[in-house]
Amino acid sequence: MPRIFSGIQPSGELHIGNWLGAVRNWVNLQYDFESFYSIVDLHAVTTGATDPGHLAQQTMDMAIGLLSAGIDPEKATLFVQSHVPAHSELMWLLNAVTPVGDLERMTQYKDKSRGLKSIPAGLLNYPILQAADILLYRADTVPVGEDQFQHLELAREIARRWNQRFGGGEAFFPEPVARKTEAVRVMGLDGKGKMSKSQGNTVGLLDSPDDIWHKLRPAMTDPARKTRKDPGDPDVCNIFALHGHFSSADTCGMVAEQCRTAGWGCLDCKRVLADNISERFAPMREQAQELKADPQRVTDLLARGAEHAAAIANETLDGVQACMGLLPPLVVSSTA
Numbered sequence: 001m002p003r004i005f006s007g008i009q010p011s012g013e014l015h016i017g018n019w020l021g022a023v024r025n026w027v028n029l030q031y032d033f034e035s036f037y038s039i040v041d042l043h044a045v046t047t048g049a050t051d052p053g054h055l056a057q058q059t060m061d062m063a064i065g066l067l068s069a070g071i072d073p074e075k076a077t078l079f080v081q082s083h084v085p086a087h088s089e090l091m092w093l094l095n096a097v098t099p100v101g102d103l104e105r106m107t108q109y110k111d112k113s114r115g116l117k118s119i120p121a122g123l124l125n126y127p128i129l130q131a132a133d134i135l136l137y138r139a140d141t142v143p144v145g146e147d148q149f150q151h152l153e154l155a156r157e158i159a160r161r162w163n164q165r166f167g168g169g170e171a172f173f174p175e176p177v178a179r180k181t182e183a184v185r186v187m188g189l190d191g192k193g194k195m196s197k198s199q200g201n202t203v204g205l206l207d208s209p210d211d212i213w214h215k216l217r218p219a220m221t222d223p224a225r226k227t228r229k230d231p232g233d234p235d236v237c238n239i240f241a242l243h244g245h246f247s248s249a250d251t252c253g254m255v256a257e258q259c260r261t262a263g264w265g266c267l268d269c270k271r272v273l274a275d276n277i278s279e280r281f282a283p284m285r286e287q288a289q290e291l292k293a294d295p296q297r298v299t300d301l302l303a304r305g306a307e308h309a310a311a312i313a314n315e316t317l318d319g320v321q322a323c324m325g326l327l328p329p330l331v332v333s334s335t336a
């Protein structure tokens with residue numbers, strides 16, 4: 001079975017943007033691939049801005065979110081990145097074959113470092129850790145959104161350079177290929193950019209029906225609809241775009257018609273969307289309640305995931321260290 005690896009940052013809440021853009025896909029892929037899914041807490045600390053008081057809880061919440069969304073620990077290996085130290089260790093070794101110039105060219109690095117007085121090295125080295133994540137499992141396929149393509153291209157480049165320099169002519173690391181997640185880029189409720197926890201413009205997968213409604217109510221719609229009587233254009237409305245993901249074709253047709261003719265106000269349209277979102281995630285909310293009531297079960301699952309991941313990761317790391325000529329770890333002999 002081909003192997004996939006993907007990672008998600010422990011932002012705490014799993015929101016409908018993550019779900020439509022990535023996690024829904026992860027759930028489907030786990031049946032056809034040997035799948036490794038990691039909550040990448042080491043990536044989360046790269047900027048130094050993550051609140052140490054919340055990170056552990058956010059990691060647990062993300063695990064609960066992923067499990068509730070249908071990641072099946074019997075099928076996929078779900079684990080916390082920092083629980084498998086080989087990720088950091090391989091990253092260090094890959095530093096040796098990664099040109100700083102390549103890192104500085106990364107769009108995400110340029111965006112995130114712009115305007116900072118002091119740029120943490122972690123921000124620059126972030127893609128090396130990502131390459132280590134993937135290469136440790138010698139994954140051939142990486143399901144990611146378009147914003148990660150450049151990092152994937154670099155991971156391939158790193159694999160190629162390492163193979164050339166240290167692989168003895170063999171493809172020790174396969175070059176991982178991005179598997180494009182179906183093109184869904186979900187706009188935030190403020191209509192200003194990608195849906196993202198840090199922008200506070202999300203709807204959480206596990207939000208209660210009331211919370212969903214309170215978040216949707218003030219959400220941005222077609223700005224041309226200043227009053228209830230102004231007709232709107234569903235094609236420029238983010239709420240209508242969300243209907244496309246959560247409402248039936250019939251409902252979407254009806255909503256579009258009501259918008260164009262100003263038959264409905266935006267609140268009517270949002271009410272229907274809120275109900276459909278609540279309904280879609282009802283089973284996941286229920287599952288999350290069960291998991292929250294039994295944190296031991298979650299930690300056991302994560303511990304087992306890390307154990308399985310580490311077995312594979314350590315084998316790769318051993319191979320890398322040997323190829324790079326490091327003295328193998330020594331053990332104190334019983335006669336010493």
Ligand code: TRP
Nearest residue numbers: 005006007008040130133142144
């Ligand atoms: N950088 C990715 C993101 O922000 C998360 C990630 C970390 C990842 N390691 C990975 C994704 C390895 C794919 C493969 O979305």
